[in-house]
Amino acid sequence: MSETSLLNELNATIEYYVNRNGYQPTRIILGYKAYSSLMKDKTFADEVNNSAVNPNKRKYKKLKIKVTKDDYQLELE
Template structure:
């Protein structure tokens, strides 16, 4: 899966869950390979890098990012 389609999938999931559920989203769970692919996309990487100096506190669309050991995991909590 290319990084642009992966970014579109992530954005569509965030939009879907934020509009359809009453449960507030807290963080994004991203597998390490999916994270590497997303960081190649300039729209994602610019927002993530500029969100915080500390890599453990970086955010995308005001949601914390948690990088996991799974290859291509892409989930929301």
């Protein structure tokens, strides 16, 4: 799966969640392989790396990121 298509899927999922529920999700749950693929995308990596000094508190679009043991998990909470 390419980084760009995964990033587009993530952005579309966030947009759908907001349109459906009327509010932002609290966090993004990503599998470790999905996170690794997304970090290869420059725009995603720049935003995440500049969001916090502590790697455990990184954010994308002001949403907390939680990395799991699943391969390509992509969920919103």
